[in-house]
Every structure is written in structure tokens, then in C-alpha cells.
Amino acid sequence: MGRFFLHAFLLLATLFFLLPVYLVILTALKEPAKITLDTVWHWPEPVYWESFHIAWEAFRPKFQNSVVLALSATALSALVGALNGYVLAKWPFRGSNLLFALMLFGMFIPYQSILIPLFQFVKAIGLYGTLWGLILVHVVYGIPIVTLIFKNYYSEIPDELVEAARIDGAGFFGIFRHVILPLSAPAFVVVAIWQFTQIWNEFLFAVTLTRPESQPITVALAQLAGGEAVKWNLPMAGAILAALPTLLVYIFLGRYFLRGLLAGSVKG
Amino acid sequence: MRKWFLAIGVALGLSALAQTGKLEIFSWWAGDEGPALEALIRLYKQRYPGVEVINATVTGGAGVNAKAVLKTRMLGGDPPDTFQVHAGQELIGTWVVAERMEDLTSLFRQEGWLQAFPKGLVDLLSYKGGIWSVPVNIHRSNVMWYIPAKLKEWGVTPPKTWAEFLATCQTLKRKGLEAPLALGENWTQQHLWESVALATLGADGWNNLWSGKLKFTDPKVVAVWETFGKVLDCANKDAAGLSWQQAVDRVVQGKAAFNIMGDWAAGYISTTLKLKPGTDFAWAPSPGTSGIFMMLSDSFGLPKGAKNRQNAINWLKLVGSKEGQDTFNPLKGSIAARLDSDPAKYNAYGQSAMKDWKSNRIVGSLVHGAVAPESFMSQFGTVMEIFLQSRNPQAAANAAQAIANQVGLGR
Amino acid sequence: MRDRITAFLVLLPSLAAVAIFVYGFIGQNLWVSLTDWGKNPAQALALRPELHFVGLENYLELFTGFVDVRFRQSVVNLIFFTLFFMGGSLGLGLLLAMALDRGPKGEGFFRTVFLFPMALSFVVTGTIWRWLLQPQGGVNVLPTLFGLPPFHFPWLTTRQQTWVFDWNQLPFYTALAVGLTLLYVAWKAHREGERKRLFWSLLSSGVLLVWAFTLGRTTHLLPYPEPHGFSLALVGVILAAVWQMSGYTMALYLAGLRGIPVEVLEAAKVDGASEWQTYRHVIxxxxxxxxxxxxxxxGHIALKIFDLIFAMAGLDYAPTDVPAIYMYLLAFRGNQFAKGAAIGILLLLLVALVVIPYLVSQLRKEVRR
Incomplete structure (x- = not known):
């Protein structure tokens, strides 16, 4: 009996999570003229692949923007995070804990509260409307979370290892290079996945700080779906394209993805 | 003589060929309205093949998304070379007062546009001794759309006043039509409001509202909201989720009898839905506004600091030319702003609109930027939301007056 | 020693960046919120706008101004959204985790399915659910596949509100809620024998409650009644948000459940606790x-919610408005930059209220360790 309920519940939940996906695929594969509200759940007859083609044509430059943005911002941010985490975990100084806490607060602020000055700043340094401006912003606002993940990870590395290297005459960077870095792969993976997903999916900065040429895909999708005479096959095909990279990351690196998710919350 | 012509021709041709660099045109014309702009751009490329045209469109909500993007770009000190803007207060109250636009008076003189465009329109584009944008088209806001065959089937005729409309609405409801009036998202509701207001206040009353002579709290204006509320009861309840095209679709599919929308709807119904104007679908001035043409005009301006100024000026010249306007407008479903355009190039709707444009009393649209500054417009959406939520005419009237005071309407 | 200086120097750029981008900008935003930027159209979009200090005028307008009724509804919307979104995600997440903890066949598959929406952006989720919640399609026609009549709930397009209250009662309700909370604190202090805490909480609770029932009932923020309530259009937004985030809580709970030592559960069993009692009192x-x-x-995701609503309902639609949306609308469409900045500061205060105590407690734990 209990088993029955268990499975019924799981089945129901699976439907809740997967039905939207089913509808998205269904709609993306329909001819625009055949999309009517009362037949939304009917299988497309014939299957119409053209939507993906059109959506891809329309989205390709934005997709490329997103790729450049997410990859470069992620790489930079991982590097910064590793160094910060290393300092805070292995070279703490008086007040470093307080500074760390002040830093962490940046992770939680609603970005609306800094949007106007940020906008003015990016404009003032001449990066408004460029991908570089957006990359800078993502790296900076990513500092708290990446520092947190690396600090927690490096705290698990025994101090004795660092101590031993120091006695052997290694300096700050030497220890980082030869002791810490070789052990860091898992943390790098976690940070890379986390940042990549976050940056790929981000919208507010993207919509405020870019011009059409430098728009990432989230902005393009929101504009397409909110646009005139919505023929839903295109937004749906676009949604699939916009979701694909992060979904692939999730499917193939799910374990690390989860660790990134948990990093921000279950610590200590 | 011929030699001279040749020489001039070569010189012109050379100067055109010499024109290089880029031209970024910012607009919200995509989708169904895209082909008209593309035709105009093609014409530009024929004249100036050396120029790379960047067609920067931002879609959605009759330009509201585009305006937000434009604003961030202008604030960012990164203006496009030229941008689409509604002629009138939308341009003046936002960009001209902030001293972000170049005066185009000399261009108007040079191109003979002071004679080519109706004086009333030029007045609308003028502020503090300057002329600030080049109008490319004229649209009409107060139009009611219907399918004659369907009306015949239901046994009703297009109503001439809002009282008649409400009676017709009851008849249709009795015949099982749940929502005789098709309505879409917020701005289309404001669009409906301006037709109701024009009918209730008349052309003079409407103008007085924007010059500040008539207060929103005046009983006559409160009455607009009362009628508007009754009209809303005839409309579909899921309005907020529909674009204007989807609202038009309801009429075409026979799920609703009428739709009040600007005459870009004619372009959508004839081009995209392939219905024949005058026979398959028909139109009338929105109830109670016969003889009045509530106009709006898309125009292009020249922002200060445009990176490719000369290319932009060439674009403006094309936009204001007879050839440019007669290329653009038949595709867009609008009529030319110029008085000398060629009726043969327009379909049945366009020709009827051209006739009205020349004979009717002209007033400006609120929702589409002609009569009130953006600071009023953007908050009028909130007034609409207040009314839709409370259905209280007095509350809406008070809110509208509060905004009018705040932005100094008519000053 | 040289290494210590190097370490500090390595950290310095990040510290500086955070100091500028977080604290500096908050400060600047606070300043903007105290000016008149946007009141005068000639200055609003000027290349170098002149700003004048106006004090708390923008804040005052938001809470009492006639036209800013929309801001007040957006705050009410935000509170309801946050409560239901948190409740829904925690509840569903816990149920899913408990189900998976029993090790059903295909556990890995289910886990993948429940968690995948986390990989999507709110924009994608919003686009999908906007389509799913069309009043005459999507979810509503699902029953017709089984020969049942369609649903008629209008989802995002409804303007209906429930639990409507008068904004003027807000001081009263706030004082009442805070007063009762303090009373509870006092009761706990009494049980724990903390005399000092008991005294102060009892005193402040008393003052608040007395104020609530005397002056609080007659203190009116507005000269007229202004109804606000739970906007039913939010139900769809909440549904989409729960769909996206409940996998996350499931993952958290599952990790927690798996981390409970078997001995603890065994002990409960030995003590004769039923399964329900074990859950209630042990797990x-x-x-x-x-x-x-x-x-x-x-909570902080909910308070910041923007993209989901942007994609589902757009900026213009008041029934699903939240302060983050209204801020963007005011600043980047209505040119009211100062007022937009003021909303940003209010949002920040709200988030800080939730996050700072948490950060402090985490930090203390760390130090204790």
C-alpha cells in the first residue's frame, strides 16, 4: 500500500516536472499555422523542424555572445576565486573574517539597489553596451560566491601540507602552485559549473547593460516571447536553444552541479 | 545641357559611392511591420551602396520595450544614428527638452518639406523654434474593425455611437457571443480609452484636456471612465494575455464582433491573414468619432552625438522623400505624411484613409505619443491599472489629474 | 612576513571591487534616491543631469502618494509571492526528498527529473509557463484529453484579489504582528529564566500593543481607504517558481536525510515511535x-524576483507587479530615476533584514569552531 502511494506520488511529480517540457517540444515542432489553443497537446502532424532553423538563425549571434560571455567570465571568476579562497583559508590576517563576511553580503544584495549607479559607472568607463562591460560586472558580482566555495574547499586541505611546503622554503605563490592547485580540480569544476550556469541564465544586467549586438540569449528570448503576434513555435524553439548548454552541463556534470548548489547553503 | 546633367549625375553618384561607414537605424518594426522598413533600407542601399546598414529593432508592446532600450542607450551616451519615435510630445517632452536632439529646420527648408507636409503636422513636430523629426507615415488610431459577413450573420450593423455600441453588444451577447469586443494587453486598453474619450469629449474637449484647460476631474471626463467601464464589460476577460494581433484574430475567427485598433491592423489583416480590404473585412471610425481623424505619426530624429551623422541625414532625406514614403507606407499599412503621394499605390483601406486625412478634423493620439509627454504616458498605464482594478471612475480621474499636475501638462 | 603582505595584496583587488561595486554603489544609489532626478523632464535624460537634494520625499511618495498605489500593491504581491513560493518549494521539496529517501526503483532518474529545472534560466521558465498558462490552452485544456471539461481559471490574466485589506490598517497590523512576536519572545525568555530579556521584550510588546489598539487604529497613511490583497494572477507565477526551485530544496533535504545516522532512527524505533512520530519528533x-x-x-531569490515575471507577464501588468519590476518600469521607462533608486534601497533593506542575521550567526558558528 505504502509502496503504491509512493510510486503514484513520484509519477504525479514526474508529470508535473516533465509535462511543460513535453509541451515545449510539441509546440516547437508545429507549423505556426497549426498552433491553436484547443489542440496544443496534439502531436504535430507533420513534424516541422523549420522553427529550429529560423530560431537558430535569429539567435546565433546572441548565442555566440552568451558563449563568449559565460566562458570568459567563468574563467576569470574561477581564477579570482581560487586566489581569494587560498588567501582567506591559508593566510588569514586580523579582520579577514570580517572582511569575508562583508564580501559575502554582496552575494545577497538585490541588484536593483545598485543598478542605476552601476549603469552610470559602466557608461563612465566606456564599457557600456559591450560584452566586456558585462563580463566585468559578472566577475565582480561573482566574487563572493566563488570566494566562498574555494575558501570552504581549501579549509579542508590540512594546514600541515602548507606548513611543510613553507619549511621547504616555498613562498606564497609557490605553495599555491605546487601544493594547493594540484588539489583544486574539484573546486574548479564546481565553480565553473555554477558560474557558467548563473551567467548564462542571467537577465537583469544583460537587459540593462547591452546593446542589440552584445545581447546574450536570455534577453533575445524575452524580447521574442514578449513580442508582437507571438507565434509560439519560435519562442519555444528559442527556449530550447537557450536552455540547451546549461541542460547539457547539468546532465553530464550533474554531480558537481549539485555540489555547487549546496555550496552556498549547507556549510558548517 | 545633357553634359551638365551627366556631370551632376556623376557627381551625385560619386558622392553616394563615396559615402561609407555605417548607419544604425533603431526602431520597433519587426515581424509583420518588418518588410516595410526593409524595403526602405533596400532603397537606401541602392543609393548608398557603400554604407553598412545596421537594422536594430527591439520588438514588443507597440514600442515600449524599444523605448526602454533606447533610453538606456541614450543615457549611456551611446545614441543610435537615428531612431524611430512618435511625432509630437513623445519626442519633444522626452528628448528635445533634455537637449539631446539636433534641430532639423534647415533640412526641412532644403528639402522643401515645409510645403510637402501639412502645416498641422509640422506644428506638431515643432518646439521652441525648431523642427525635431521627419515624419514617415500617418496612422489613424480611432478605427473599428469587423467582418461584414459575420455581422450580417448576427444581424447587426456597425454602431455609430457608444450608446449604440452597448446596445449592439447586448444583442450579440444574447446571441451567445461571450465577448463582442476583442481586447488585448494594457496599452490596447488605453488605445480603446482614447477612442471612448474622443467620442465623449469631442475634438475640442480632447484638445483642451492636453492643453490643461479641461481637468481630468471634470464631470465630463469622469463620464469617459464610466462609459469606458461599460464598454469593458463587452470585452474578453483574458485581455491582459493577448497581443493586439491576437485580439484582431478573435474578430477574424468570429469569436468577437469588433476590435478598436489603429489602422496598422489593416496591414496585419490584409498582409498576414490574407483578407481583402472592403469585402472580407471592413472598418468604420470608432463609435462617435466620425469626421475626426485621431492621428499618430512615426518619425525619425537625429540625436546629438550620432556617430554617423552624414549617413543619418541621408536616411532622413530618404524618409521624407516622396519615393521613400510611397515605398514604405503601402507595405506598412499606413498613409504617407506628404500631401503629394500617389493613391494608386495604396490598397482600398489606404485610399479611404487618405481621403479622410485630407477632409477630417485632425487631433493627436495620447497612447501613441502625439499629445502628452512620455512622463505622463508611462504613468497613464498605471492609471489604467488603477481603473481596471477598482473600476472606480473617480479614482482613475483623480489619479490622472495627479499625474497631469506632477508633469505639468499643458505648461 | 613578505608572504603575508603578498597574500593581502592578492586579496586587495577583490576587496576594492566589492567595496566599490557593492558598498560604493549602494551609497551612491542612496544619494540618488534622495534627489529629484526625473521630476523635471528637461533634466531627466540630459547628458549631465543636475540633481537636487529632496530628502525622503521619494520614499514618502511611494508609501502615501496617490499614483504610487501600484508600488504598494507590488509590495503586497511580493509578500504573498515570497510566502507561497517558500512554502511551496519547501513543502514539495521535502515530500520529494522523503519519497526518494525510501529508495524507490529509478531513484537516479527521478532525481534528475526533479532537479533539471534548476539548470534553466527564469527567462526560459517564464516563457514556457506563459505558454502553458494561456487561459484557453495549455494546462486548462489538459482535461479534455481525457474527455473531461476544460478548466476555466484565467491564470495570469485574472484581476481578482482575495484577502483584501485596507492599506490604512497597515500600521495597526504591523504593530500587532511585531507586538505578538515580542510577546512570544517574552514567553520563551520566561521559560528559560532570562529575566532581563523577559523585562525588555514584555515592555516593548506592551507599548506596541497598546499603541496598536489606541493610536494605531486611527493612524491613517492615506486620506481614503485603499484596498490591497492577494492577487490571484500570482498563482501562476508561484507555480512556475515552485516548479523551478523545488528540486533545489529536494536536493538539500535529501542530503540532510541521508546524513541522519542510522542509530538515531534505530533508537526511535526501539522506543516504539511510529513512523509518523519519528518524522515529527526526530527527523x-x-x-x-x-x-x-x-x-x-x-527568500532572497523571492525578494529579488524579476526575470520570471518579466518573461511571464511583462512589465505593464499590475496584478503580477513586484517592486523589482516596478523599479525597472519607473526608472528605465518612466524616467523616474530617483524614485527607482528609492525602491532599490527599500528592496535592499528587506533583503538585509533576512540575510544579515543569518550571515552573523554563520560567522559566529565559524568563530566558535
Whole structure:
């Protein structure tokens, strides 16, 4: 009996999570003229692949923007995070804990509260409307979370290892290079996945700080779906394209993805 | 003589060929309205093949998304070379007062546009001794759309006043039509409001509202909201989720009898839905506004600091030319702003609109930027939301007056 | 020693960046919120706008101004959204985790399915659910596939509100809520024998309650009644948000459940506790810290929610408005930059209220360790 309920519940939940996906695929594969509200759940007859083609044509430059943005911002941010985490975990100084806490607060602020000055700043340094401006912003606002993940990870590395290297005459960077870095792969993976997903999916900065040429895909999708005479096959095909990279990351690196998710919350 | 012509021709041709660099045109014309702009751009490329045209469109909500993007770009000190803007207060109250636009008076003189465009329109584009944008088209806001065959089937005729409309609405409801009036998202509701207001206040009353002579709290204006509320009861309840095209679709599919929308709807119904104007679908001035043409005009301006100024000026010249306007407008479903355009190039709707444009009393649209500054417009959406939520005419009237005071309407 | 200086120098750029981008900008935003930027159209979009200090005028207008009724509804919307979104995600997440904890066949598959929406952006989720919640399609016609009549709930397009209250009663309700909370604190202090805490909480609670029932009933923010309530259009937004985030709480809870030592459960069994009692008295209390962390994370996501609503309903639609949307609308469409900045500051205060105590407690724990 209990088993029955268990499975019924799981089945129901699976439907809740997967039905939207089913509808998205269904709609993306329909001819625009055949999309009517009362037949939304009917299988497309014939299957119409053209939507993906059109959506891809329309989205390709934005997709490329997103790729450049997410990859470069992620790489930079991982590097910064590793160094910060290393300092805070292995070279703490008086007040470093307080500074760390002040830093962490940046992770939680609603970005609306800094949007106007940020906008003015990016404009003032001449990066408004460029991908570089957006990359800078993502790296900076990513500092708290990446520092947190690396600090927690490096705290698990025994101090004795660092101590031993120091006695052997290694300096700050030497220890980082030869002791810490070789052990860091898992943390790098976690940070890379986390940042990549976050940056790929981000919208507010993207919509405020870019011009059409430098728009990432989230902005393009929101504009397409909110646009005139919505023929839903295109937004749906676009949604699939916009979701694909992060979904692939999730499917193939799910374990690390989860660790990134948990990093921000279950610590200590 | 011929030699001279040749020489001039070569010189012109050379100067055109010499024109290089880029031209970024910012607009919200995509989708169904895209082909008209593309035709105009093609014409530009024929004249100036050396120029790379960047067609920067931002879609959605009759330009509201585009305006937000434009604003961030202008604030960012990164203006496009030229941008689409509604002629009138939308341009003046936002960009001209902030001293972000170049005066185009000399261009108007040079191109003979002071004679080519109706004086009333030029007045609308003028502020503090300057002329600030080049109008490319004229649209009409107060139009009611219907399918004659369907009306015949239901046994009703297009109503001439809002009282008649409400009676017709009851008849249709009795015949099982749940929502005789098709309505879409917020701005289309404001669009409906301006037709109701024009009918209730008349052309003079409407103008007085924007010059500040008539207060929103005046009983006559409160009455607009009362009628508007009754009209809303005839409309579909899921309005907020529909674009204007989807609202038009309801009429075409026979799920609703009428739709009040600007005459870009004619372009959508004839081009995209392939219905024949005058026979398959028909139109009338929105109830109670016969003889009045509530106009709006898309125009292009020249922002200060445009990176490719000369290319932009060439674009403006094309936009204001007879050839440019007669290329653009038949595709867009609008009529030319110029008085000398060629009726043969327009379909049945366009020709009827051209006739009205020349004979009717002209007033400006609120929702589409002609009569009130953006600071009023953007908050009028909130007034609409207040009314839709409370259905209280007095509350809406008070809110509208509060905004009018705040932005100094008519000053 | 040289290494210590190097270490500090390595950290310095990040510290500087955070100091500028977080604290500096908050300060600047605070300044903007105290000016008249946007009041005068000639200055609003000028290349170098002249700003004048106006004090708290923008804040005052938001809470009492006639036209800013929309801001007040957006705050009410935000509160309801946050409550239901948190409740829904925690509840569904816990149920899913408990189900998976029993090790059903295909556990890995289910886990993947429940968690995948986390990989999507709110924009994608919003686009999908906007389509799914069309009043005459999507979810509503699902029953017709089984020959049942369609649903008629209009989802995002409804303007209906329930639990309507008068904004003027807000001081009263606030004082009442805070007063009662303090009373509870006092009661706990009494049980724990903390005399000092008992005295102060009892005193302040008393003052607040007395104020609430005397002056509080007659203190009116507005000269007229202004109804606000739970906007039913939010139900669809909440549904989409729960769809996206409940996998996350599931993952948290599952990790928590798997972390409970078997001995503890065995002991409960030996003591004769039923399955329900074990959950109620053993497992749930052990999961409390996880619930707290999840609440913080979900809470701050909820308070910041923007993209989901942008994609589902657009900026113009008041029934699904939240302050983050209204801020963007005011600043980047209505040119009211100062007022937009003021909303940003209010949002920040709201988030800080939730997050700072959490950060402080985490930090203390760390120091204690």
C-alpha cells in the first residue's frame, strides 16, 4: 500500500516536472499555422523542424555572445576565486573574517539597489553596451560566491601540507602552485559549473547593460516571447536553444552541479 | 545641357559611392511591420551602396520595450544614428527638452518639406523654434474593425455611437457571443480609452484636456471612465494575455464582433491573414468619432552625438522623400505624411484613409505619443491599472489629474 | 612576513571591487534616491543631469502618494509571492526528498527529473509557463484529453484579489504582528529564566500593543481607504517558481536525510515511535538547520524576483507587479530615476533584514569552531 502511494506520488511529480517540457517540444515542432489553443497537446502532424532553423538563425549571434560571455567570465571568476579562497583559508590576517563576511553580503544584495549607479559607472568607463562591460560586472558580482566555495574547499586541505611546503622554503605563490592547485580540480569544476550556469541564465544586467549586438540569449528570448503576434513555435524553439548548454552541463556534470548548489547553503 | 546633367549625375553618384561607414537605424518594426522598413533600407542601399546598414529593432508592446532600450542607450551616451519615435510630445517632452536632439529646420527648408507636409503636422513636430523629426507615415488610431459577413450573420450593423455600441453588444451577447469586443494587453486598453474619450469629449474637449484647460476631474471626463467601464464589460476577460494581433484574430475567427485598433491592423489583416480590404473585412471610425481623424505619426530624429551623422541625414532625406514614403507606407499599412503621394499605390483601406486625412478634423493620439509627454504616458498605464482594478471612475480621474499636475501638462 | 603582505595584496583587488561595486554603489544609489532626478523632464535624460537634494520625499511618495498605489500593491504581491513560493518549494521539496529517501526503483532518474529545472534560466521558465498558462490552452485544456471539461481559471490574466485589506490598517497590523512576536519572545525568555530579556521584550510588546489598539487604529497613511490583497494572477507565477526551485530544496533535504545516522532512527524505533512520530519528533527537528538555510536562499531569490515575471507577464501588468519590476518600469521607462533608486534601497533593506542575521550567526558558528 505504502509502496503504491509512493510510486503514484513520484509519477504525479514526474508529470508535473516533465509535462511543460513535453509541451515545449510539441509546440516547437508545429507549423505556426497549426498552433491553436484547443489542440496544443496534439502531436504535430507533420513534424516541422523549420522553427529550429529560423530560431537558430535569429539567435546565433546572441548565442555566440552568451558563449563568449559565460566562458570568459567563468574563467576569470574561477581564477579570482581560487586566489581569494587560498588567501582567506591559508593566510588569514586580523579582520579577514570580517572582511569575508562583508564580501559575502554582496552575494545577497538585490541588484536593483545598485543598478542605476552601476549603469552610470559602466557608461563612465566606456564599457557600456559591450560584452566586456558585462563580463566585468559578472566577475565582480561573482566574487563572493566563488570566494566562498574555494575558501570552504581549501579549509579542508590540512594546514600541515602548507606548513611543510613553507619549511621547504616555498613562498606564497609557490605553495599555491605546487601544493594547493594540484588539489583544486574539484573546486574548479564546481565553480565553473555554477558560474557558467548563473551567467548564462542571467537577465537583469544583460537587459540593462547591452546593446542589440552584445545581447546574450536570455534577453533575445524575452524580447521574442514578449513580442508582437507571438507565434509560439519560435519562442519555444528559442527556449530550447537557450536552455540547451546549461541542460547539457547539468546532465553530464550533474554531480558537481549539485555540489555547487549546496555550496552556498549547507556549510558548517 | 545633357553634359551638365551627366556631370551632376556623376557627381551625385560619386558622392553616394563615396559615402561609407555605417548607419544604425533603431526602431520597433519587426515581424509583420518588418518588410516595410526593409524595403526602405533596400532603397537606401541602392543609393548608398557603400554604407553598412545596421537594422536594430527591439520588438514588443507597440514600442515600449524599444523605448526602454533606447533610453538606456541614450543615457549611456551611446545614441543610435537615428531612431524611430512618435511625432509630437513623445519626442519633444522626452528628448528635445533634455537637449539631446539636433534641430532639423534647415533640412526641412532644403528639402522643401515645409510645403510637402501639412502645416498641422509640422506644428506638431515643432518646439521652441525648431523642427525635431521627419515624419514617415500617418496612422489613424480611432478605427473599428469587423467582418461584414459575420455581422450580417448576427444581424447587426456597425454602431455609430457608444450608446449604440452597448446596445449592439447586448444583442450579440444574447446571441451567445461571450465577448463582442476583442481586447488585448494594457496599452490596447488605453488605445480603446482614447477612442471612448474622443467620442465623449469631442475634438475640442480632447484638445483642451492636453492643453490643461479641461481637468481630468471634470464631470465630463469622469463620464469617459464610466462609459469606458461599460464598454469593458463587452470585452474578453483574458485581455491582459493577448497581443493586439491576437485580439484582431478573435474578430477574424468570429469569436468577437469588433476590435478598436489603429489602422496598422489593416496591414496585419490584409498582409498576414490574407483578407481583402472592403469585402472580407471592413472598418468604420470608432463609435462617435466620425469626421475626426485621431492621428499618430512615426518619425525619425537625429540625436546629438550620432556617430554617423552624414549617413543619418541621408536616411532622413530618404524618409521624407516622396519615393521613400510611397515605398514604405503601402507595405506598412499606413498613409504617407506628404500631401503629394500617389493613391494608386495604396490598397482600398489606404485610399479611404487618405481621403479622410485630407477632409477630417485632425487631433493627436495620447497612447501613441502625439499629445502628452512620455512622463505622463508611462504613468497613464498605471492609471489604467488603477481603473481596471477598482473600476472606480473617480479614482482613475483623480489619479490622472495627479499625474497631469506632477508633469505639468499643458505648461 | 613578505608572504603575508603578498597574500593581502592578492586579496586587495577583490576587496576594492566589492567595496566599490557593492558598498560604493549602494551609497551612491542612496544619494540618488534622495534627489529629484526625473521630476523635471528637461533634466531627466540630459547628458549631465543636475540633481537636487529632496530628502525622503521619494520614499514618502511611494508609501502615501496617490499614483504610487501600484508600488504598494507590488509590495503586497511580493509578500504573498515570497510566502507561497517558500512554502511551496519547501513543502514539495521535502515530500520529494522523503519519497526518494525510501529508495524507490529509478531513484537516479527521478532525481534528475526533479532537479533539471534548476539548470534553466527564469527567462526560459517564464516563457514556457506563459505558454502553458494561456487561459484557453495549455494546462486548462489538459482535461479534455481525457474527455473531461476544460478548466476555466484565467491564470495570469485574472484581476481578482482575495484577502483584501485596507492599506490604512497597515500600521495597526504591523504593530500587532511585531507586538505578538515580542510577546512570544517574552514567553520563551520566561521559560528559560532570562529575566532581563523577559523585562525588555514584555515592555516593548506592551507599548506596541497598546499603541496598536489606541493610536494605531486611527493612524491613517492615506486620506481614503485603499484596498490591497492577494492577487490571484500570482498563482501562476508561484507555480512556475515552485516548479523551478523545488528540486533545489529536494536536493538539500535529501542530503540532510541521508546524513541522519542510522542509530538515531534505530533508537526511535526501539522506543516504539511510529513512523509518523519519528518524522515529527526526530527527523524534522534534525532537518531544521537545512530548512533555515533553504529559507534564506529561497527568500532572497523571492525578494529579488524579476526575470520570471518579466518573461511571464511583462512589465505593464499590475496584478503580477513586484517592486523589482516596478523599479525597472519607473526608472528605465518612466524616467523616474530617483524614485527607482528609492525602491532599490527599500528592496535592499528587506533583503538585509533576512540575510544579515543569518550571515552573523554563520560567522559566529565559524568563530566558535
Amino acid at each position: 524534522l527537528p534534525l532537518l531544521a538547520p537545512i530548512t533555515l538555510s533553504a529559507m534564506i536562499v529561497l
